[in-house]
Amino acid sequence: MYYINFNWIFHQIPPGGIAINKAELLLDPAVSGGPFTAQCTLQVASDCASFADQVTLQGHNESTSYTFYPNETIYIIEDFFIKHNVSYSNNTFYVNPGVEIVVEAGKTLVLENSRIYSCTDMWKGIRVEDGGTLVGGTLKAADSEICDAEYAVFQENNSTVILENSKLYRNYVGLFIPQALSGLNSVSTYVRNCQFATFGTIRPNYAGQLTLPGLKSLSGVLSHDAILNLGSQYQPNRFYDMSNGVISRNTSISITNCIFEDIVPDPVYQNLTQSMVSNTSYNGSAIYAIGRFGSLLKQRGFGKNGQTAFDNCKYGIFTDRMNVDSRDNNMTNMLTGYRTNFGSNLTMDITGNHIESRSTAIDLRFNDNADHLWVSDNEIYFGEFVSGAFRGVSAIQSLERQGSNRDSRIHNNNIFYNSGANNAANGIGLTSTSDYFVTENDLFMTDNLVNINGIIVSGSNKTEISCNVVDGSNNLNASVHQSAITNVLGSDPIISCNVVDKTMNGIRMVGDAGLNVTIQGNEFNNHNRGLFYNQGITNSQDWKGNLWPVTPVNLNWGAFSDNPIIASFSPYSYDNSNPPSGLSFEPTTSSLNPVGFEPPNWFQPGIDYTNETFYCLVNNHHYCDQFPPCPDCPIDIVIHERIARDSIENTPYTAETLWRLKRELYRNLLSDSTLLANSLFENFYNEMEVSVAAQLEQLTGEQYEMMQLDQSVINNLNQNRNSLDVQMALLAEQMELYRHALESAVDPSVYLLAIQGIRQNMESILNYNRNVFSIADSSLVLTTDNIRFVNESIYSSETIEVNEQVVNEIFLSVIGQEQFQLGDDAINQLEGIAAQCPLAGGNAVFKARAILSLLNDELVYDDINICLQAGIILRQIPKKPTARLYPNPANNSVTLVYELPEVSTAEFLLFNSVGMLQLKQQMKIDITQMSFSTKQLAPGVYHYQVNTSSDFQLNGKLVIIH
Numbered sequence: 001m002y003y004i005n006f007n008w009i010f011h012q013i014p015p016g017g018i019a020i021n022k023a024e025l026l027l028d029p030a031v032s033g034g035p036f037t038a039q040c041t042l043q044v045a046s047d048c049a050s051f052a053d054q055v056t057l058q059g060h061n062e063s064t065s066y067t068f069y070p071n072e073t074i075y076i077i078e079d080f081f082i083k084h085n086v087s088y089s090n091n092t093f094y095v096n097p098g099v100e101i102v103v104e105a106g107k108t109l110v111l112e113n114s115r116i117y118s119c120t121d122m123w124k125g126i127r128v129e130d131g132g133t134l135v136g137g138t139l140k141a142a143d144s145e146i147c148d149a150e151y152a153v154f155q156e157n158n159s160t161v162i163l164e165n166s167k168l169y170r171n172y173v174g175l176f177i178p179q180a181l182s183g184l185n186s187v188s189t190y191v192r193n194c195q196f197a198t199f200g201t202i203r204p205n206y207a208g209q210l211t212l213p214g215l216k217s218l219s220g221v222l223s224h225d226a227i228l229n230l231g232s233q234y235q236p237n238r239f240y241d242m243s244n245g246v247i248s249r250n251t252s253i254s255i256t257n258c259i260f261e262d263i264v265p266d267p268v269y270q271n272l273t274q275s276m277v278s279n280t281s282y283n284g285s286a287i288y289a290i291g292r293f294g295s296l297l298k299q300r301g302f303g304k305n306g307q308t309a310f311d312n313c314k315y316g317i318f319t320d321r322m323n324v325d326s327r328d329n330n331m332t333n334m335l336t337g338y339r340t341n342f343g344s345n346l347t348m349d350i351t352g353n354h355i356e357s358r359s360t361a362i363d364l365r366f367n368d369n370a371d372h373l374w375v376s377d378n379e380i381y382f383g384e385f386v387s388g389a390f391r392g393v394s395a396i397q398s399l400e401r402q403g404s405n406r407d408s409r410i411h412n413n414n415i416f417y418n419s420g421a422n423n424a425a426n427g428i429g430l431t432s433t434s435d436y437f438v439t440e441n442d443l444f445m446t447d448n449l450v451n452i453n454g455i456i457v458s459g460s461n462k463t464e465i466s467c468n469v470v471d472g473s474n475n476l477n478a479s480v481h482q483s484a485i486t487n488v489l490g491s492d493p494i495i496s497c498n499v500v501d502k503t504m505n506g507i508r509m510v511g512d513a514g515l516n517v518t519i520q521g522n523e524f525n526n527h528n529r530g531l532f533y534n535q536g537i538t539n540s541q542d543w544k545g546n547l548w549p550v551t552p553v554n555l556n557w558g559a560f561s562d563n564p565i566i567a568s569f570s571p572y573s574y575d576n577s578n579p580p581s582g583l584s585f586e587p588t589t590s591s592l593n594p595v596g597f598e599p600p601n602w603f604q605p606g607i608d609y610t611n612e613t614f615y616c617l618v619n620n621h622h623y624c625d626q627f628p629p630c631p632d633c634p635i636d637i638v639i640h641e642r643i644a645r646d647s648i649e650n651t652p653y654t655a656e657t658l659w660r661l662k663r664e665l666y667r668n669l670l671s672d673s674t675l676l677a678n679s680l681f682e683n684f685y686n687e688m689e690v691s692v693a694a695q696l697e698q699l700t701g702e703q704y705e706m707m708q709l710d711q712s713v714i715n716n717l718n719q720n721r722n723s724l725d726v727q728m729a730l731l732a733e734q735m736e737l738y739r740h741a742l743e744s745a746v747d748p749s750v751y752l753l754a755i756q757g758i759r760q761n762m763e764s765i766l767n768y769n770r771n772v773f774s775i776a777d778s779s780l781v782l783t784t785d786n787i788r789f790v791n792e793s794i795y796s797s798e799t800i801e802v803n804e805q806v807v808n809e810i811f812l813s814v815i816g817q818e819q820f821q822l823g824d825d826a827i828n829q830l831e832g833i834a835a836q837c838p839l840a841g842g843n844a845v846f847k848a849r850a851i852l853s854l855l856n857d858e859l860v861y862d863d864i865n866i867c868l869q870a871g872i873i874l875r876q877i878p879k880k881p882t883a884r885l886y887p888n889p890a891n892n893s894v895t896l897v898y899e900l901p902e903v904s905t906a907e908f909l910l911f912n913s914v915g916m917l918q919l920k921q922q923m924k925i926d927i928t929q930m931s932f933s934t935k936q937l938a939p940g941v942y943h944y945q946v947n948t949s950s951d952f953q954l955n956g957k958l959v960i961i962h
Contacts, residue, residue, distance in 0.1 A: 240263075322346065417445045
């Protein structure tokens with residue numbers, strides 16, 4: 001029997017480091033001509049040295065000391081240095097644990113159709129060296145695989161990396177650009193048609209490895225302080241089966257036609273991926289970007305109805321302090337499509353996307369003072385069935401701190417509540433925002449029992465909610481609070497030309513909404529209550545042209561107020577002589593109710609002599625064609641006078657409501673000094689000047705604008721953003737030319753010079769931005785310190801005042817100075833305020849909830865039960881009775897203006913100077929004024945008296961002159 005030894009060469013080691021190294025061929029001479037049998041021996045490789053019969057780089061650690069031939073398998077035992085330009089084709093490399101391939105400055109390594117794997121544990125990867133003042137190293141990998149490394153490609157400053165048609169699998173990070181020592185990394189990076197994935201099992205750590213990989217790759221790309229372009233229109237990169245796709249820090253990055261699939265967070269990276277500004281982990285993001293100095297994320301998909309760009313990701317795009325321009329995406333099976341945080345003085349466009357999300361589709365946090373925020377033309381399907389306790393979510397939500405916004409719009413989105421999704425609560429939700437436009441959105445509910453609101457605005461100022469269509473599910477036995485549009489507290493909303501149908505309530509106004517409210521041109525259809533004032537107060541709504549069907553099918557109340565007393569302070573005047581066809585300016589009903597509104601004196605018919613009735617469509621011009629802010633809205637002097645006289649009764653929470661209304665009036669007097677010509681307002685203003693409410697209002701104005709930059713600076717930042725966009729496109733073109741030069745052996749230096757010139761242009765733009773924001777940060781710290789000092793010096797005792805002062809302090813000392821860590825004391829204080837009934841605790845309740853959302857997204861506030869448990873419905877302040885005669889002195893007639901508590905009877909008595917009764921008249925309690933003639937009375941001084949069955953008695957004097 002004879003033995004012949006020979007080698008079998010395998011070009012890839014199976015996972016775990018097991019390889020076939022040798023085989024024995026057994027020949028039996030007794031068998032003529034065979035057949036012969038082969039016996040194989042498996043050997044376990046502990047490191048690359050175990051493969052002694054292969055080409056092994058041991059003692060040959062430089063590219064100049066060994067020549068590789070195509071199709072060879074090479075085992076790298078120690079660090080390998082590329083010291084001259086080399087190209088390796090059709091080679092397979094196995095690398096010892098902890099070993100690194102180094103492309104030295106000025107040298108080029110080209111990998112064509114080659115593969116690099118670890119022998120057993122992780123290796124370090126390919127490091128492309130910084131050239132200092134010279135040209136750095138260059139790596140070009142085409143149709144190749146780089147796997148099992150800590151950083152598959154480690155790109156240092158001044159270096160060039162070209163990756164095309166390649167696979168980067170099982171790496172801790174695929175492409176890594178480290179933090180720059182100063183300024184930006186001047187890297188040239190070209191990544192096209194590559195795949196980044198875990199795709200198997202991550203190798204164990206090499207000895208001394210500082211990073212701690214989990215079961216999945218941390219990310220495909222991790223970039224610091226750079227300008228980066230990933231993908232192109234026809235060469236998409238694919239990121240899948242990872243904890244994150246792309247992580248970008250202080251990097252302006254363009255991502256075009258890339259695919260992100262199965263981006264699911266590995267809990268090992270939870271602490272490593274904490275957002276530095278929002279106390280939230282971005283782990284599970286297809287794209288995460290954080291910036292500060294005007295960095296830009298520009299991202300494009302394959303079209304709203306095109307190839308899926310994002311599938312099965314926790315977050316699609318998550319940003320902190322970034323300019324964002326993302327559009328044309330098809331997102332499926334997402335938890336959240338977008339989350340953007342802290343966009344002060346930045347621009348954000350999220351437009352033209354199809355998003356299917358199990359939770360909130362577009363989540364906007366603390367983007368106050370944004371220069372431009374536009375969420376538009378998106379198609380959203382949201383919600384899922386959740387068993388057990390859960391939190392209702394919104395398709396689009398924004399939480400802020402009532403800072404100003406220059407151009408923040410949620411416009412022309414189609415929002416669908418998924419069938420069977422019990423967490424799909426609200427279509428659009430705004431909390432503690434200012435100056436938003438919510439316009440021309442279409443919302444389609446599937447179950448009124450769980451779809452609570454179409455649009456809900458809580459504790460927000462100057463919101464325009466116009467030209468939206470909200471379609472409910474026609475279940476009118478849902479919660480009493482279910483509504484197409486809900487406004488809770490805040491101030492001065494404009495609610496115009498909306499069409500609402502098949503919801504429990506059409507438009508629901510909760511609490512006082514300010515003194516410059518506009519509710520006009522809205523069309524109500526099938527509801528239990530079309531317009532619902534839920535303990536609501538607004539200024540009067542005269543000739544506003546709201547519409548109800550002439551012959552409603554399923555409309556219990558066209559308009560309903562659950563507090564008849566305060567309804568009298570918010571009267572509606574209408575002239576029903578010329579409504580649009582089939583519609584009525586007077587609330588209608590399909591029930592047996594005698595009229596379509598309650599209380600019966602709430603809507604007051606009249607004749608519109610001056611043609612002030614509002615129509616959405618006038619002379620072929622529709623209100624919805626443009627959305628300007630309400631120009632010079634008329635001031636409701638009547639309700640202003642009532643507030644100034646301290647004669648508002650607002651059962652059952654009078655103290656807090658009157659406090660807010662007084663503050664609203666004070667704000668109006670600050671902005672319009674002409675009102676001070678009225679002595680009543682002048683006296684009120686002087687009294688308010690020393691009040692806590694006035695001091696807090698002045699602080700609010702300072703906080704409202706403290707993050708705003710000068711308009712000329714804003715214009716420069718916008719110009720810089722546009723310039724960055726252009727320079728990115730030029731950089732992509734030059735990188736393409738540089739790649740072709742390497743392939744065709746043409747001198748690439750001319751393209752490198754062009755690339756360096758473009759990078760320098762972009763760096764100068766970003767340096768300007770950096771200086772602007774650095775100065776703004778320093779100024780912000782000084783400003784917030786000054787405002788904090790004033791805030792601390794205010795003495796407050798009422799809960800509503802203390803709440804605002806506490807929230808001010810926390811915001812100014814933490815978020816206002818960009819220190820995003822809340823201490824336990826601050827958290828406890830915020831939790832105490834957030835748990836209050838907003839109708840008692842005021843708008844600060846919503847601010848506290850918004851801040852706490854940065855720490856915990858799962859907090860739920862059931863305001864219905866919170867307010868009931870707080871005993872709000874039992875609280876009231878007795879009304880101070882008032883009665884005054886105008887004019888006084890009087891000539892031929894006089895008007896009695898009065899405010900009385902609810903009693904059964906009241907009468908007015910007038911006596912002459914000797915006590916003889918001259919006039920006696922019964923008073924109606926459900927109105928607030930009455931007029932009578934004095935022609936029959938002789939000139940002189942008279943005394944009047946108002947008697948009620950509740951033992952209230954009022955007295956005064958009347959002077960008659962003829």
